[in-house]
Amino acid sequence: MKTMARIPVIALVGNPNSGKTTIFNGLTGSRQRIGNWPGVTVEKKEGTHLSPGWASGGDSMTVVDLPGVYAVSASAEDERVARDFILSREADLIVNVLDATNLERNLYLTLALAEIGVPMVVVLTMIDRAHAEGIKIDLEALTRAIGARVVAVNGLVRDGVAEVSRAIASALHDPRPATVAVEYARAIEDRIATWTPGLAGAASGVGINATWLATSLLEGDPWITGYVVETGTFDADEIDRVRTELAAEIDRDIDVALADARYATIGKIAESVKRPARGPSISERIDRVVLGRFVGLPIFLAAMFSVFWTTITVGETFIELFEDLAGAVFIDGVSAALAALSAPAILSTILVDGVGTGLQAVAAFIPVIGLMFVMLALLEDSGYMARAAFIVDRVMRLFGLPGKSFVPMMIGFGCTVPAMLGTRTLESKRDRFTTIFMSPLMSCGARLPVYALLAAALFPGRAGLVVFALYLTGIALAAATGFLVSRTLFPGTPSRFILELPPYHVPRPGAVLGAAWRRLAAFLGRAGVVIAIAVAVLGFLDAIETGDGEQRATVLSSFGRSITPVFAPFGITEENWPASVGIVTGVFAKEDVVGTLTAAYAYDDAGGTAGDTDTRVLERLRENFSPAAAFAFLLFILTYTPCIAAVVTSMREMGVVLGSVLAGYLAVLAWAVATVFYQVAEGGDLAQILAAVGVLALVAVVFRVFGRRLAAGGFSRSVSTSSAACLSCRVPGGCAVIPRKPPTP
Amino acid sequence: MTSETPMELSQTLTLKNLAPGHSAVIVGYAECERPYRARLLAMGLTTETVITVVTRAPFGDPIEVRVRGYNLSLRAGEAAALILREIS
CATH class of the missing domain: 1.10.287 (Helix Hairpins)
Known part of the structure; x- marks a missing residue:
């Protein structure tokens, strides 16, 4: 029995799309701790509910929102999280949330909870929609039949939340399981x-x-x-x-x-x-058109394109604004403050050049990521997201993935970080991790400026074609990666496809913006700190001068110069050391490659020729790169280790080991792809080509061995490997x- | 277009052979993996349940069905686990 001192724990349990999250948000308001990730699992959210008129036993409780499940037997990741929590009996009370428009299927979980014997109350949501559909519910009869307290609410209304709160409070005084019992043969x-x-x-x-x-x-x-x-x-x-x-x-x-x-x-x-x-519902009638044989695909492509287009174009227009705002606060503001305090120069180097620049880089991500989350929430809330997965399932299956994997990969064209976070909706770890491995190869928005600069210098008039070729190469490499890792690193059968198609409805602005904001806040709160620290360290290294006055040199650039020989096989010459410095700085943000190249060429060009900086940089690029070397360099930029934000995210999603494997794999793949292209196009060194192909073969073998060890460690828990009848x-x-x-x- | 022999049609009816707008009753389960069947059972695809094909995806697969008042999509091949009997 609970003591007066202990804060009671209640857990929300229900089917996916049952309105659980709305109840959770209503109960906890802003007092949420989103993204309580124990290791690598699907999210389990926690928050605090303050009950206004709750007299005894304290005036707050911890609310846990578990992943939506259909039953208590687990075969998928999210189901495991929910089942483990229910069986752990950590909750003093289970709040079983049922969709009133879909009661039969929702009650299956209720019966399971009754059989397990956990104390519970039942909350019927979407009562307004049920009324609109002409469904009549006799609440008293339902309460008697289930043998537990039942409240019916419209989760979006404040009164509804208060009613749920009262029901929980009174049930906590006398917690008991539902009495309904199944009669078996x-x-x-x-x-x-x-x-x-x-x-x-x-x-x-x-x-x-x-x-x-x-x-x-x-x-x-x-x-x-x-x-x-x-x-x-x-x-x-x-x-x-x-x-x-x-x-x-x-x-x-x-x-x-x-x-x-x-x-x-x-x-x-x-x-x-x-x-x-x-007869057929409105949603079904829409589906017959929207999923039709001839218009289904064009509508789908248009929807995906609009997500992509809106995020990139609208988001990009705000990047500079956010960069400038963050710059004014974290760089100009901090330097002014430090100057006023006449602080030592070293402090300014750390706080301004390091941390300030790092925070500015994070801030620049906000508009693109925020907008992507809004577009995603629009797709989800309208009900089209499930249809998109439904449409592409047939194609995705070719790469050993379910249709649901498509959505995060689409997001990858905007930014890899939310793409990786988006894989959480996938059912098995195998599908999730395979998708995470593929997502960095969807060429993100930050890589675009690099393509644009080199294409303008070396492929004038054909820049668009070059960029398009890079995007297509990225998709092809992603497909190849999916093919490779799903057969070596994460073997097993792709999960079976059972996807509920929720009814369409007009997106609710509050729900869309709320969901987007919560995701953005989670991203900024958790990743932001880590990113800022990592970026600050690299920025700091780049700010420490080691040069002897002749040439500007920093710890970072010296390092870049010393590693140039590694990139020689794809046409980076020793004199072209700024390119390798660019590769190094590109690890903390892809768009930094451009800044590094222009700055390095400008400094290197100390003699000073006529013309403005932009023209000089283009000239220097033409001097340093042959067209083949430039395209090889771009292939490398497309493919190699994603930015530190994406690497950190992949580590958080898959663990440090697999995150490092991904970063290493992409570096090796990039080197091999760029080398093969350069040597075939220009170099003509057969040994280098063989070496590159050999390295890729080695990767496949290592993945296979590593995959076996993962499997032995119980990795593919949710997947049946036997074709057992x-x-x-x-x-x-x-x-x-x-x-x-x-x-x- | 899939080629179905009349033999198959008369022997066992599966979701693949059911045209959009048509309904069938679930008679039982054929051989399939246990987690898949467990999920279908939990979602209410039990014996004697009516299942109606709403539409197919543009590529012909998966298939959207209605069962117990909600909508679900299944792959034709995997849903062969469901043995059906057509109703008029």
């Missing part, structure tokens, strides 16, 4: 009854209901089976024998029989709900699902 009930007493020990170990444990064991839940075998209660053969016997006795698959019985119970509960018979699924672990450690009681 006689033979199944008998087996559950036989197993239950023996499972009491194993059940108390994790603090869950022994009857539910027995039911899950019969159902063949791989994780529960693994756990029970681990505790030594039953051995695997024993469980298998009983299941085979039972299946023979009822003459059907046990899991199908259990689900049938549950939906029969739901049918009885749903008698309190009157749903008018209807359902019959063999009766064998515990027949689906090759590695049991996880049970949650701590």
Whole structure:
């Protein structure tokens, strides 16, 4: 029982699209800690709810928003997070959120929660939409049928939030599970009854209901089976024998029989709900047009293009504004303040050239990323996002990925960072990580200025074609990367495609801007600090002069010069050392390559020829690069290690090891691709070509070996590698699902 | 266009053979991976449930269906796990 001192924890559990997030935002307002990522998992959000008239037990509670799930058995990443939390019994109360327009399917999860025996209240959302559809719900009858407190709210209305708050408060005084019970077939009930007493020990170990444990064991839940075998209660053969016997006795698959019985119970509960018979809904009629054979693809391409176009063009116009604003505050403001305080020069170097420049670089990202989040939220809130994934699924499957992977990759054309964050919607780790590996190859907005500069210098009149060729090369390399890593590093079957298509509705400005703002705030809050620090360190190195007066040299540029030989195979000559310095500074922001090249050439050109700086830079570029070397250099810029912000994000999403593997892989790939192109086009050195191809082959081999080790460590937990038929699924672990450690009681 | 022999049509009906606007009843499950079937069962694709094809994606696959009052998309090949009986 909860003590007065402890802050109660409530968890929101419900299907995807059930309106859970709206309730969460309503309850917690701005008191959220978004993105509580324990290692590499799908997000679990936490916030604090202050209840206005809540007299006893304290006046605040912790609210946890779990990923939307359809059941408590987990086969995907997000489901695992939700299941582990529910079974951990960390929550004093589960708030089961149900979509009133879709009650039958939503109630399946309610039954599971009742069987597990967690204390709960039920919240019906989207009651307004249900009324509009002519659905009539007898709340009293529904409450009696479920055997738990039920409140019906329109989650967008303040009164609704207050009502949920009151229901939670009163349920916390007397927390109890729902009383509804499923009636299974006689033979199944008998087996559950036989197993239950023996499972009491194993059940108390994790603090869950022994009857539910027995039911899950019969159902063949791989994780529960693994756990029970681990505790030594039953051995695997024993469980298998009983299941085979039972299946023979009822003459059907046990899991199908259990689900049938549950939906029969739901049918009885749903008698309190009157749903008018209807023909095709408005959404279905829209789908028949929008997803049509001939217009479906053009509409899809137009939608994607508008996202891309709006983000790039509109976002880019604000980049300078944000850069200038941040510059005024963090650079001019800070230097003025330091000057007024007559602070030592070294302090100014650190704070202004280092941290100030770093923060300015982060600030420049804000408009593009913010706008991308707005466009994304528009697509999501309207319901078109799911349709986009639906349309491209057939094409994406060629690369071993589900249709849902397309969306984050599209975002990659704007910025790699939100692209990587966007992979969280994908179901399996394998699909997610493969997509993260591909996303940096979608040429981001920051690379565009580099292409523009070199193309203008060396391919005048054909600049557009060169840039287009680079974008296409990026897509081809992404496809090749997807092909490679999905077969070596992250092997396994792509996840099955089951995607709910929510009804269309007009995007709500509040919801869209709110969602975009929360994502942007999360990005700035978490990544911003790390980026600023990393950028500051590199900027600092670039600010320390080591030169002897003849030439400007910094720690960074000396380093760049010393590594020039590495880039020689793709046409970077020793005199062209600014190019290698550009490659180094490009690691912290791609657009920095341009600044580095222009600055370095300008300093190097100390003699001073006639003409303005821009013309001189173009001339110097023509002197230093042959067309083939320039294109090879651009191929390298396109492909190599993404900016520090993207690397940090990939590490946060996949872990430091895999993030480093990605950064290293892209550097090697870039070197090989640029070298092969340069040597074929101009150099003609067969040994270099062979070396590049050899390096790529080596990468494939290393990935394969590393992939095996990942798999051995239980990486592809959610993926069945055997093509096992359902019959063999009766064998515990027949689906090759590695049991996880049970949650701590 | 997929070529279906009359034999296949008369033996087992799967989602692939069901035209948009047509409905069928789920009779049972064929061989499939357990997590896939578990998810379909949880989402209400149980025995005797009515499933209606709404439309197909522009490339012909996946397929949008309506089941228990909501809309879902499945790949034709994977959804062969569902054994159907057409209703008029």
